[in-house]
Amino acid sequence: MKTKIKIQPEDFSIDAEVAALTAEGDPGAVASFTGHVRREGDLAALTLEHYPHMTEGEIARIAEEAASRWPLSGVTVIHRIGQLAPGARIVLVAVAATHRQAAFQACEFLMDYLKTHAPFWKEEKRGTERHWVEAHAGDDRAAERWHK
Amino acid sequence: MKTKIKIQPEDFSIDAEVAALTAEGDPGAVASFTGHVRREGDLAALTLEHYPHMTEGEIARIAEEAASRWPLSGVTVIHRIGQLAPGARIVLVAVAATHRQAAFQACEFLMDYLKTHAPFWKEEKRGTERHWVEAHAGDDRAAERWHK
Amino acid sequence: MTLLYFAWVRQKIGKHEENLALPAGVATVADLVAYLKRLGPGYAEAFADESRIRVAVNQRHGKFDAAVAADDEVAFFPPVTGG
Amino acid sequence: MTLLYFAWVRQKIGKHEENLALPAGVATVADLVAYLKRLGPGYAEAFADESRIRVAVNQRHGKFDAAVAADDEVAFFPPVTGG
Numbered sequence: 001m002k003t004k005i006k007i008q009p010e011d012f013s014i015d016a017e018v019a020a021l022t023a024e025g026d027p028g029a030v031a032s033f034t035g036h037v038r039r040e041g042d043l044a045a046l047t048l049e050h051y052p053h054m055t056e057g058e059i060a061r062i063a064e065e066a067a068s069r070w071p072l073s074g075v076t077v078i079h080r081i082g083q084l085a086p087g088a089r090i091v092l093v094a095v096a097a098t099h100r101q102a103a104f105q106a107c108e109f110l111m112d113y114l115k116t117h118a119p120f121w122k123e124e125k126r127g128t129e130r131h132w133v134e135a136h137a138g139d140d141r142a143a144e145r146w147h148k
Numbered sequence: 149m150k151t152k153i154k155i156q157p158e159d160f161s162i163d164a165e166v167a168a169l170t171a172e173g174d175p176g177a178v179a180s181f182t183g184h185v186r187r188e189g190d191l192a193a194l195t196l197e198h199y200p201h202m203t204e205g206e207i208a209r210i211a212e213e214a215a216s217r218w219p220l221s222g223v224t225v226i227h228r229i230g231q232l233a234p235g236a237r238i239v240l241v242a243v244a245a246t247h248r249q250a251a252f253q254a255c256e257f258l259m260d261y262l263k264t265h266a267p268f269w270k271e272e273k274r275g276t277e278r279h280w281v282e283a284h285a286g287d288d289r290a291a292e293r294w295h296k
Numbered sequence: 297m298t299l300l301y302f303a304w305v306r307q308k309i310g311k312h313e314e315n316l317a318l319p320a321g322v323a324t325v326a327d328l329v330a331y332l333k334r335l336g337p338g339y340a341e342a343f344a345d346e347s348r349i350r351v352a353v354n355q356r357h358g359k360f361d362a363a364v365a366a367d368d369e370v371a372f373f374p375p376v377t378g379g
Numbered sequence: 380m381t382l383l384y385f386a387w388v389r390q391k392i393g394k395h396e397e398n399l400a401l402p403a404g405v406a407t408v409a410d411l412v413a414y415l416k417r418l419g420p421g422y423a424e425a426f427a428d429e430s431r432i433r434v435a436v437n438q439r440h441g442k443f444d445a446a447v448a449a450d451d452e453v454a455f456f457p458p459v460t461g462g
Contacts, residue, residue, distance in 0.1 A: 014162040018182055022235055026187045031255075032180040033248065034166055035462055039174045048461065051385055051454055054438035079461060087170055091462050100181065100259055101290065107179075108252045111462060117440065119454075120461025121386035132387045135458035142249065183379055196378065199302055199371055202355035227378060239379050259379060265357065267371075268378025269303035280304045283375035 002074035009082040027096035031103035051119035070102035116143040150222035157230040175244035179251035199267035218250035302373035308342035385456035391425035401449040409443040
């Protein structure tokens with residue numbers, strides 16, 4: 001399986017990543033997910049911090065776990081860091097497979113684990129105030145359902 | 149909910165469609181799916197025929213059903229017709245929602261119903277031979293699980 | 297009524313569309329199929345295995361027991377294979 | 380050992396990284412946290428509610444009963460919120 005993991009301040013092209021995932025082999029299906037900075041109330045920006053030594057390794061482990069559960073031909077994860085404006089794209093997870101159910105399931109699995117295991121932290125800026133986003137219990141439950 | 153349905157010979161831009169879905173409101177999550185012409189053996193091309201009077205209405209009904217099951221902010225379906233080469237993109241389904249689980253579930257639901265209800269037919273060209281693709285029982289089962 | 301044929305149904309019958317006055321005794325899709333089968337060898341071949349035929353009446357999926365009327369658009373086609 | 384702090388743990392302690400000789404009697408993450416808490420008010424505040432602290436030892440998620448050694452990289456941070 002082909003795995004691409006990028007942590008970068010820059011935006012990304014979904015079309016380019018899907019094209020790269022389907023450039024060879026026989027992946028009939030690509031499931032993708034993009035997470036966006038919420039556009040709500042006085043939220044002015046989101047700043048993303050991460051643990052550089054650990055992030056790529058942790059995401060690679062999550063991708064390997066996905067590949068061990070479903071027959072996948074490729075996984076691409078791009079996560080942005082730094083300051084992002086409302087509406088901006090934060091993360092792309094794209095999964096290529098021969099069959100769409102494997103692509104969908106693995107993409108959702110990757111997002112659930114990324115949310116609960118990849119070492120990123122979001123700080124919100126509202127007006128002149130900044131505060132760290134709290135983790136959601138719902139994200140832990142989402143990741144736990146894959147243990148069953 | 150914002151619904152966009154296009155049946156066209158032309159390729160599409162996933163980035164542009166995701167941008168349109170997230171241009172306003174607060175959709176934090178976009179789940180997308182692209183189906184690609186398989187790259188296998190002597191498959192030279194796929195030709196897609198459809199039932200123009202019916203296709204958009206049928207897809208609109210599927211999108212309405214999805215919107216009645218999950219809280220969605222937008223659905224975009226683009227399905228190509230005509231002759232497509234191996235690797236080419238056939239279909240895009242993109243679903244925007246506040247929460248990722250709704251976006252994922254609705255995107256998979258839409259694909260399952262599109263596969264079994266939208267009036268498209270694929271003809272394969274292998275060497276000089278042409279034959280119509282047979283429907284998969286697996287697609288019927290995939291759509292049926294949403295009845296439960 | 298307007299009849300439409302798609303994919304290999306269209307190819308076997310040799311046309312995409314035709315207009316038909318509602319034949320006497322035809323009240324349902326099944327009646328219509330029985331009538332069409334007798335129109336010629338292409339029709340007979342297209343409808344030989346009815347389990348492989350799907351129907352839409354006025355652009356909505358239907359079953360063989362669905363009613364058909366003089367101004368309906370009735371389409372016959374194989375199970376769909378898009379997506 | 381190398382200690383790393385992220386997000387509000389970093390802000391409360393006032394630094395991102397520091398090197399520390401393994402203190403006497405420190406064998407686990409829990410021992411290390413107990414030691415750090417006594418280093419100053421910033422540390423005490425950062426580790427006041429241990430249920431809000433997560434740890435990675437050598438870039439792998441760990442628990443408070445995990446062993447730590449002199450050449451380990453130990454990172455403390457809040458529950459992650461990426462994606």
